Amino acid sequence: MITLEHVTKVYPSNRGEVTAVNxxxxxxxxxxxxxIIGYSGAGKSSLIRLLNGLEKPTKGNVIVAGRNxxxxxxxxxxxxxxEIGMIFQHFNLLWSRxxxxxxxxxLEIAGVPKExxxxxxxxxxxxxxxxxxxxxxxSQLSGGQKQRVGIARALANNPKVLLCDEATxxxxxxxxxSILDLLVxxxxxxxxxxxxxTHEMHVIRKICDRVAVMENGKIVEEGExxxxxxxxxxxITKRFVQQITEPEETKETIAHLLQQYSTGKVVQLTxxxxxxxxxxxxxxxxxxxxxxxxxxxxxxxxxxxSYGVLFIHMDGSDEDIxxxxxFIRQQQVEVEVVTNE
Amino acid sequence: xxxxFPNVQWETIWAATSETLYMTGVAVxxxxxxxxxxxxxxxxxxxxxxxENKIANTVISAFVNIFRSIPFIxxxxxxxxxxxxxxxxxxxxxxxxPALIIGAAPFYARMVEIALREIDKxxxxxxxxxxxxxxxxxxxxxIPESLPALISGITVTAIALVGYTAxxxxxxxxxxxxxxxxxxxxxxxxxxxxxxxVLILVIVFIIQFIGDFVTSxxxxx
Ligand SMILES: Nc1ncnc2c1ncn2[C@@H]1O[C@H](COP(=O)(O)OP(=O)(O)O)[C@@H](O)[C@H]1O
Ligand SMILES: [Mg+2]
Numbered sequence: 001m002i003t004l005e006h007v008t009k010v011y012p013s014n015r016g017e018v019t020a021v022n023x024x025x026x027x028x029x030x031x032x033x034x035x036i037i038g039y040s041g042a043g044k045s046s047l048i049r050l051l052n053g054l055e056k057p058t059k060g061n062v063i064v065a066g067r068n069x070x071x072x073x074x075x076x077x078x079x080x081x082x083e084i085g086m087i088f089q090h091f092n093l094l095w096s097r098x099x100x101x102x103x104x105x106x107l108e109i110a111g112v113p114k115e116x117x118x119x120x121x122x123x124x125x126x127x128x129x130x131x132x133x134x135x136x137x138x139s140q141l142s143g144g145q146k147q148r149v150g151i152a153r154a155l156a157n158n159p160k161v162l163l164c165d166e167a168t169x170x171x172x173x174x175x176x177x178s179i180l181d182l183l184v185x186x187x188x189x190x191x192x193x194x195x196x197x198t199h200e201m202h203v204i205r206k207i208c209d210r211v212a213v214m215e216n217g218k219i220v221e222e223g224e225x226x227x228x229x230x231x232x233x234x235x236i237t238k239r240f241v242q243q244i245t246e247p248e249e250t251k252e253t254i255a256h257l258l259q260q261y262s263t264g265k266v267v268q269l270t271x272x273x274x275x276x277x278x279x280x281x282x283x284x285x286x287x288x289x290x291x292x293x294x295x296x297x298x299x300x301x302x303x304x305x306s307y308g309v310l311f312i313h314m315d316g317s318d319e320d321i322x323x324x325x326x327f328i329r330q331q332q333v334e335v336e337v338v339t340n341e
Numbered sequence: 342x343x344x345x346f347p348n349v350q351w352e353t354i355w356a357a358t359s360e361t362l363y364m365t366g367v368a369v370x371x372x373x374x375x376x377x378x379x380x381x382x383x384x385x386x387x388x389x390x391x392x393e394n395k396i397a398n399t400v401i402s403a404f405v406n407i408f409r410s411i412p413f414i415x416x417x418x419x420x421x422x423x424x425x426x427x428x429x430x431x432x433x434x435x436x437x438x439p440a441l442i443i444g445a446a447p448f449y450a451r452m453v454e455i456a457l458r459e460i461d462k463x464x465x466x467x468x469x470x471x472x473x474x475x476x477x478x479x480x481x482x483x484i485p486e487s488l489p490a491l492i493s494g495i496t497v498t499a500i501a502l503v504g505y506t507a508x509x510x511x512x513x514x515x516x517x518x519x520x521x522x523x524x525x526x527x528x529x530x531x532x533x534x535x536x537x538x539v540l541i542l543v544i545v546f547i548i549q550f551i552g553d554f555v556t557s558x559x560x561x562x
Contacts, residue, residue: 052470081472092467095413095562096485108481137561157471 001161001193002028003052007060007070009046009217020046021057022217025169028195028210030160032304033187035204036197036226037240038214044197047214048163051195052084053077065160082110085154089166091146093138093153099125100134102149106156124152128182144175151182155190162186164196168203180207184303201243204228205302213237229307229333230272244300245270245309254311254338257295264315266295267325270334273305280331282314290316311338348530353520358436358540361516364506365544368441369499375446376498377491379405379471380453381479387454391475405447413444413505437514441505449498456490489560496552500545507541519539524532 009021020043028034038044049055050062053069062069067080093102103124107117125134128148139147147167154162164183168176184207187194198204204211204225210227213221213236221228221237232238238332259267269280285292292314301306314321328335379401385391386398411419424431424439460483468482484491505528510518517537525534 054466078472078474081470084470086467086470087466088463090461090463092461092463093481094464094486096488096559105468105481109468109471109473109477139562153471303511 001030001065002026002195003061003063004050005061005063007047007050007057007062007311009043009050009055010058011046019217021050023060024217024219024223026212026219027205028193030193031187031191032209033184033194033196033207034212035208036195036214036219037198037199037201037204037211038197039236042214043217044199044214045165046217048165048195048197050159051163052086066077082106082157084098084161084163085157085159086163086165087147087150087154087167089169091138091143091150091170093146093149095138098135098137099141102138103152106153110157112157124156127155127186128152131242142175143171144178147171147175147179148182151179151186155186155192158190159192161193161195164194166198167196169198169200176203177206181288183207202241202242205244205300205307207303209303215239224304226272226304226307227300229302232271241308245298245307253296257313258309258338261313261315263289264313265321266311266313266338268336268338269310269312269328270336271306271308271310272332272334273307280328280333283315284324284327287327288316288320290314290320290324293335346532346536348524348528349536353524354533354536354540355516355527357515357520357537358544361503361506361510361518361541361544362444364434364437364441364509364514364516365499365502367438368502368506369495371438371442372445372449372498372502374410375442376495377484379446379450379455380457381483383454384483385555391478405450408443408447410450411444413440414508414512416440416444417509420427431511432515433514437509437516440509441502444505445498445502448501449494451486452494452498453491456487456494459490460486463475463549466540489556492559493552493556496548496556497521499548499552503545503548522546 004024004026007021007024008019011018011020013219023199024047036044036047038311047053050057051064051069053072057070060070061174064080065083069077069080072080094105097105100121103121104117107120112120125131128151130145130148130152133141133145138149141149168179171179182204183194186192196203196208208225210223211225212219213234220234221232228237229241232241254266281292284290292312295313297308299306299309325335364440382401383398383405386394408416420440420443421431424436427439428436430436464486465478465482468478473481506514506516507518507521510516510520511522513519517540521534521537524530525537
């Protein structure tokens, strides 16, 4: 559905040039939810804006739904844009229009006749769950409701692709989750391809099929979400994964525990997919002569199964501990013995 | 009434009032349109906007600044040949219009430009992302989103225009200013000057009231 071929975006500026996107190649399949994560300034917004021609690439091709966005303009570009919806961090609604009128706006642009417009707006209001708020102005809506209007508006012309630029970054955690649920729902119901950028791993975890990690204008890592969670390669990816698996205080707690337990081993277990649902602890205690102490743990749901991290302390003979570790590895669980460096 | 204002001829007063209203009304309408066009051009040709064009922006900006800086009374004199050419005379209400419009439009154009700059860039971008044409962006985004500021701007401009008509009156344009000067000041009839002044104030208050009312009515922010 979307293919980027060696795409580079350079902005001229007073203090020399800024390379916001640096030789990025990507392929995004039809119907998938693709996430791009990176810190502020990584070039995420520049990248997503290339997809609907809000920015033109300095080099490379940007092919969306069969059209090379990089070299079309005028009418053709405007038509292509009607097939690419976009939602924004700050919603970007027209304050002078009601919910209904905001949703009707892209339909007016596309020249949809009035009667059809009214019908379509009603459908969209239902789709995003805004019944009863049709005649409110944006200033009378909560952040979550505003983003729902943004989503309805983006979907009005039945686009093939939905671009989300930090769509939940201005929302509180609960509202974020409800908007993410809505996006998944839309993705399933309409078979829409969704590209979203974010700096929150939580968003990637919750709804994405695949993820790309962006740093200094480059995609440094890319893959299926669960896979990337299990085996992050780059330091930056590891840090993002830690955002959701390890609560802030984990490191300190573990260091403290290592001092406390003079015998045995502190082990970090990483479960992915089905492994997370097995009664591993029960098996360990039954089969080995070990004392097992659960120190800290967290299991998160991803779009494709669960993912969890557990810190345990195992105490017993060295032999038993080694055998237990070997057993755990057989269960497709990543094991890392935590030491005090 | 006649004792209080012995020199006031009410028919003359009403005729002068309606002349003032006519000059103000036509000038406000023309200023609104012309100022809006100039303001839009100033905005659209500025850096980072749809028709970004440094030369055009500099030229329009210079034109606006020059005409905005010329004191109105001097502008009237400078425009005499031009007025004669297009109106055929330099006396009467219509003769005041070119100077009124040329004096007020650049003033209003700057207010339009400022109003447009206040619009959230993200909203314009959202419209672009939906595939809007420039005309659609102007009519459906720029003007509606800046409308309260455009209305309060034209209110201020209209009040300034009432003042301008009075000045134009002194040099022969008719209206309440003309009456106050010829009948009131030159013949030393203070009651006429007083009535003309009160009527001008009433017009100003009414304009201000309507402007404030409309602005608050349409502002949904
Ligand atoms: N229009 C622009 N002109 C000049 N530099 C820009 C422009 N837009 C973005 N940049 C620069 O490009 C880099 C990437 O920005 P951006 O794409 O917004 O990153 P992100 O969305 O990941 O925070 C930053 O260094 C930013 O300053
Ligand atoms: Mg950004």
